[in-house]
Structure formats: C-alpha cells, structure tokens
Amino acid sequence: MAGIGAAGAATALVGCGSDQPIVTPTPSSSVTDADILNFALNLEYLEAEFYLRAATGSGLATADTGSSPGTVTGGTQVTGLTTAQQNILNEIAYDEQQHVRFLRSALGSAAVSRPAIDLSASFNALASAAGIGATFNPFSNFNTFLVGAFIFEDVGVTAYAGAAPLLSTAGITAGYLTAAAGIMAVEAYHAAYVRTVLTAGAIAQGTTTFPYLTYANQVATLRATLGGSNETQLTVPTGTTTATTIVTPSAIVAATSANAIAYARTTDQVLHIVYGSSTVGVSKGAFFPNGLNGNITVAKS
DSSP: OOOOOOOOOOOOOSSSSSSSOOOOOOOTTOHHHHHHHHHHHHHHHHHHHHHHHHHOOOOOOOSSSOOSOOOOOOOOOOOOOHHHHHHHHHHHHHHHHHHHHHHHHHHHOOOOOOOOOEEEEHHHHHHHHHHHHOOTTTTTTTTHHHHHHHHHHHHHHHHHHGGGGSSOHHHHHHHHHHHHHHHHHHHHHHHHHHHHHHHHHHHHTEEEEEEEEHHHHHHHHHHHHHHHHHOOOOOOOSSSOOOOOOOOOOOOOOOBBBTOOOOOOHHHHHHHHHTTOOTTTOOBTTTBTOOOOSSSOOOOO
8 A cells, every 4th residue: 555645624524324424524634544544543443452362462563563552451361251252352353453454564664553552440330420330341251242343343334335435536546445445344244143142042041031232222322422322222122023024123233323324523523432422522441541643633623
C-alpha cells in the first residue's frame, strides 16, 4: 500500500433509508489518511491485547507494539475451555494480531506505538455504569469473555463503517478503502459469532440461568448512551416462521438498521465509548487511560 494522502473534503453519507443513522464526516486538511489508519490501529491494539491475553496469557510481541509502547494492565488466560472454545479464541486472537501487523506495515514509519491499555479497572467501571455490577472479569470464564468481546466487536464494525468515508481519493486508489472493508468484514464475523453464542446460551438455559445475554444488552444500552445510539438489543426469538412468512428480525446475528445495513459511528462517538465518557472534549479514560496515540484522540462533539 503506497503513499499517505490528505483526506478529501467531501462529505459522505452512510445509509440508504430514513431509519439508517447518517454519518456526515467533514474531514479537514489537518486530518490525513495516516491519521485515520492510526485511529484504527489504536483500536486494533486494544482488541489484539484483549484476545491474545484471553487465548494465551500473553499479549502482542514486542515487534508489534512500536518503539515506545504503553503498558497493558490486566488480562489473563481464560481457563476451563473446551477444545472448540480454545480454538475460537485462538482464531480471533490471530485475526486481531494480523490486523495490527497489517496496519503497521501499511503505515510504515508513520505507525503510532501501542498506547497504554487497561483491561482490568476499565471493565469494572463500564460494568458498573451498565448496571451489571461493581466487578466484572471477562477473563474468568468463556461466558464472561463473550460479554467482554461483545463490548469491542460491534464498536469495531461501526468504527470502520464510519471512518471509511474520511479516506481521501488518493487513499482509496492506494487500496485503503478495500483494506478497511476487508477488516470490517472480519470484525463483523467476530461480532456475529459472539452475538449468536450469547443468544444460543439464553435460548438453551433461559435468561435467568444464563444472564450473559442480559449483560450484553446492558452493555449495548450504555454504548448507545455514550456513542450515538446505533444499537439493537439481542432477543430470544419467539413465535414461529414458515417458508412463506418471516417474523420481525430479532437482531441475533447482526446489529443493523431496518434496512439490514450495519451501523456507522463517527470517530468522536467511538472515542466516547472507549473512554467511557459522554463528556465533550474527553481525551482519555477507561480502556485508554492515557488516551489514544496519534492525531485523532479528543472527542470534539
């Protein structure tokens, strides 16, 4: 992938129906394609550290973190897994590691180092704000891990959908949009798996015995409050369907508008979620205690 161009000035609309939230990014000449890719890289650092530590107990290799990486706090290997569950963790962890490596390679010397990441207190704070409880450890078992993964995956999908229109014409020609679409697709596969398994657990055991779907919905409600709505609740499907009748979708596999289009979030909305704050001007907090690295770090709206 060659060259880092300046972001185009054109405003882009995402969506094709009145029910679809519209993202109207208005990039300025001060925002470059490198800034946008580095914004994505910060998020991939977070996901990679979360999944690698859950799968193996260790995070990214030194070669993948940059020249001055921040400290990662928390994150332990999830134990008591079946072989199938371990394989799932391994696969997603590998995907996120490769996303980091791909973006770092695309950015070259412009790639930012891994910021400081909190995988301990941040979960407790967000769980408390979501109403789940004062303490929440996503690394304690597979089901809590799924809820932790749910926090990240839908946000990743909306982040890529929202950032794509910010890329310049030169960046699109260089292949950045194609790459972003490819990464977004993988994040969507991950999100669909997490959503489906959480719903399957509630179907099999009931939401009282299996409270993790309820926890995920509490997370979704908090994300909507912090990051501009763009959420659909997971529900246990009811009623019947036939070959000629389709019931109202229950948003098990995908979080979409009524037009079945993935939601998009602006960079500001994503920052509010990962910082755990709706305050305008917030520049750090929650998963990124010292903020992101790069030029897109402050939620300006």
